[in-house]
Amino acid sequence: MIRLSGLSLALDHADDAIAPAICQRLGITPGDLRGWTLFKRGNDARRRGAIQLVHTFDIDVTDEAGVLARHAGDKDVRRTPDMSYRPPVAAPEGWSGLRPVVIGAGPCGLFAGLILAQMGFRPIILDRGKVVRQRTKDTWGLWRRAELNPDSNVQFGEGGAGTFSDGKLYCRVKDPRFLGRKVLEEFVRAGAPDDILWEAHPHIGTFRLVTMVESLRATIEGLGGEYRWQTRVDDLELERDADGTRSLRGLHLHDGSFLEADHVVLAVGHSARPTFEMLHRRGVHVEAKPFSIGVRIEHPQSWIDQARFGSCANHPDLGAAAYSLAHHCANGRTVYSFCMCPGGRVVAATSEEGRVVTNGMSQYSRAEFNANSGLVVAIDPARDYPDGPLAGIALQRHWEEKAFVAGGSTYHAPGQLVGDLIAGRPSTAIGAVVPSYKPGVRMTDLSQCLPPFVIEAFREALPVFGRKIARYDHPDAVMTGVETRTSSPIRITRGADFQSINTRRLFPAGEGAGYAGGILSAAIDGIKVAEAVAASIVAAR
DSSP states (O other), rough: OOOEEEEEEEETTOOGGHHEEEHHTTTTGGGGGEEEEEEEEEEESSSSGOOEEEEEEEESSSSHHHHHHHHTTTTTTTOOOOOOOOOSSSOTTTOSSSSOOEESSSHHHHHHHHHHHHOOOOOEEEEEOOOOHHHHHHHHHHHHOOOOOSSSSSSSSOGGGGGGGGGGGGOOOOOTTTTHHHHHHHHHHHHGGGGTBBBBBOOHHHHHHHHHHHHHHHHHTTTTEEEOSSSOOOOOOOOOOOOOOEEEEEETTTTTTEOOOSOOEEEOOOOOOOHHHHHHHHHHEEEOOOOEEEEEEEEEHHHHHHHHGGGGGTTTTSSSOOOOOOOOTTOEEEEEEEEEEEEEEEEEOOOOTTTOOEEEETTOOOOSSEEEEEEEEEEEEHOOSSSTTHHHHHHHHHHHHHHHHTTTTSOEEEEHHHEEEEEEEOOOSOOOOOOOOOEEEEOGGGGGGOOOHHHHEEEEHHHHHHSTTTTTTTTOEEEEEEESSSOSSSSBBOOHHHHHHHBBEEEEEETTTSSSSSHHHHHHHHHHHHHHHHHHHHHTO
């Protein structure tokens, strides 16, 4: 098979236009073309009135060697790579050692558990939260009634934070082993739509993610894995090996019980603050890392569609338009869009009492009225929180508490119109854009709950973005604060063997450990760490 990339066709091309276009591009006759399958499809919207669909096809031809020879040096014509996933090791026959433990049931922990189960190691998966449907009820309790369950919410429970998001399934991780393809194929087997395999920017949406994580749980359990819900890890049991190195020997759980374990995947997510504090207290190497802080900004989705697609807006092959923006400001800060959710809503995402955190989500249809995105400013330890590995957590909590107070101390979020923020005056009422955050938005002055340099950067960046996307800086666009959980504020440093650099048999993984950002990259990291765990178990026999 030959993989042909970058074949552009008109937005409304006929199905019978594909074969001639392939033949022309490869320089073959119709009789040489045996068939093709779509591997990837995106769009080129740089010319709004003439949007092109850009395809990658896997093609069967009569003379594969001849075609490849004629196109030698053409980066868009190559042999189709073998993308099959092959586990590097498997549990030895009759293996009966200590079962590996995975802490956290988000995307990273889910795929670490799945791969370990598929290799025959029967993992135990612990999570402080609940199964996904009960967790959904608890999350709606905050959104509808302003009632927070600190152990079962947007951040904690089956599926992790990604369950209440746009369900984006793309990332910028270099993936020479095609582990991302393994993730997508497992999602399709679990009930995801087939189009995630070929859309350039696939997504699933919250409701579909719920049923998918249930299906993946059933697969893991069917292979001998075990889940333990509402089980929080409060401490580690560590010992010194003969060479003086610290090694993990087990886990102390919240109910006072002890779980013996000598291979533990730590996939706790970016909001597991008590766990980070415990690790630091126990001497596990933790370091501060950069993250970002800001707001969620909302516009009517129709404005974004028109700005991005022009007369092609609402075309079924385009769907709801997305965007990506960045601006380097005069004050040395960078403002950028983050986790853009077309046709979605802003949601309450706190996991701690007395704090307000925002996030964005959307369903598979992306059919709700507003578009929303994080609009955030990059910060870093050296400049903004230099007081130790956990200083970023303290900074997050500080501004989340300020947002709670600015919102009225009821889990309502503080909001401000773009026009008012630029003018430096508080907002007193909404305008043409109705904010979607529940349990509600209190219009106020966001300078109460964001650092001054963030407000300054927003005032400079918003008019710039308005020149790139019409009406982006419309005076009635709504900004809702605060967005602080863009990524983990710490990194649990690991070595080339994926183990903590100073604590053997502890395998930091995923977004919480500082090695991923989003569903797909976290799942890929979970696969890599599971493979490292399996290799370590086999080598220790």
